[in-house]
Amino acid sequence: MSYLILGSGGLGTALAHELAQRGEEWLLAGRQAPKGLDPACYFPLQEVDALAFEALFTLYDGASLPTVVINTIGLLYDLNHMPERRVEEVDPEWLGESLEANAWPQLALGASLSRLMTPDSRLWLCTLSDLAGSLGQAESGQPGIGSRYSYRMSKAALNMGARLLAAEWAERFPGAGVITVHPGLMDTPLQQPFKNELDPAQLQDPARVAPRLLDLIGTLTQSDSGRFLDLQGKPLPW
Ligand SMILES: NC(=O)c1ccc[n+]([C@@H]2O[C@H](COP(=O)([O-])OP(=O)(O)OC[C@H]3O[C@@H](n4cnc5c(N)ncnc54)[C@H](OP(=O)(O)O)[C@@H]3O)[C@@H](O)[C@H]2O)c1
Numbered sequence: 364m365s366y367l368i369l370g371s372g373g374l375g376t377a378l379a380h381e382l383a384q385r386g387e388e389w390l391l392a393g394r395q396a397p398k399g400l401d402p403a404c405y406f407p408l409q410e411v412d413a414l415a416f417e418a419l420f421t422l423y424d425g426a427s428l429p430t431v432v433i434n435t436i437g438l439l440y441d442l443n444h445m446p447e448r449r450v451e452e453v454d455p456e457w458l459g460e461s462l463e464a465n466a467w468p469q470l471a472l473g474a475s476l477s478r479l480m481t482p483d484s485r486l487w488l489c490t491l492s493d494l495a496g497s498l499g500q501a502e503s504g505q506p507g508i509g510s511r512y513s514y515r516m517s518k519a520a521l522n523m524g525a526r527l528l529a530a531e532w533a534e535r536f537p538g539a540g541v542i543t544v545h546p547g548l549m550d551t552p553l554q555q556p557f558k559n560e561l562d563p564a565q566l567q568d569p570a571r572v573a574p575r576l577l578d579l580i581g582t583l584t585q586s587d588s589g590r591f592l593d594l595q596g597k598p599l600p601w
Pocket of ligand 1: 370371492
């Protein structure tokens with residue numbers, strides 16, 4: 364298998380370390396090179412605009428495509444924006460940035476791969492999502508973690524994008540599949556500002572999540588395409 368990992372945050376870096384340890388072929392595309400790993404396996408992806416994806420996929424012109432693409436890019440806050448607690452805090456620009464970071468990269472990957480795939484291509488596109496973006500979970504009345512409008516709405520959009528892409532690929536590229544995965548809470552920069560609100564026992568080490576995610580992807584069959592799964596492979600509510 365060969366892997367393309369998007370995002371050099373907590374989980375993306377842990378996946379690269381795990382793949383290196385397993386002796387797999389991998390490339391990490393992100394804003395920062397992962398420390399302690401072969402720099403030749405790193406591609407600087409500073410933005411998530413169409414040009415950045417075009418530049419990344421020139422690497423695959425005339426070369427074999429990866430068999431597994433894992434998109435770990437995710438955005439919950441930045442220096443100027445914290446997750447909203449009330450509707451009055453929703454800022455349309457931040458909502459747009461959240462959609463661009465959380466929902467768009469999967470479709471950018473889908474488009475870049477579709478341009479290079481043939482009807483007999485076999486690959487998995489896996490994007491990390493969040494149960495916080497599940498409408499079913501919200502309807503079940505489970506207590507949320509604050510409104511977090513921009514994050515949760517953009518993860519809901521990501522999930523819909525995965526369903527649509529899986530249905531499109533089933534017709535165009537029947538050997539290729541699309542899933543979204545909720546990894547559970549992890550001790551990564553994404554949770555850094557909220558750590559004192561969380562039970563430390565619930566925060567998983569991303570180094571432990573990475574092998575579970577890779578093992579899960581190794582068990583997928585075509586009937587899983589279009590599903591939203593947890594790390595055990597259990598389907599989650601949309
Ligand atoms: N951690 C959790 O508890 C948790 C729970 C449920 C779901 N998830 C999901 O799991 C995935 C991995 O999260 P993580 O915990 O590894 O988070 P993380 O450490 O914050 O990593 C997120 C990555 O996304 C990149 N990114 C964000 N916005 C970007 C943009 N506009 N352009 C390019 N790159 C951008 C970040 O780059 P920089 O580092 O350069 O900013 C970072 O590499 C995310 O989709 C997250 O939503 C995480």
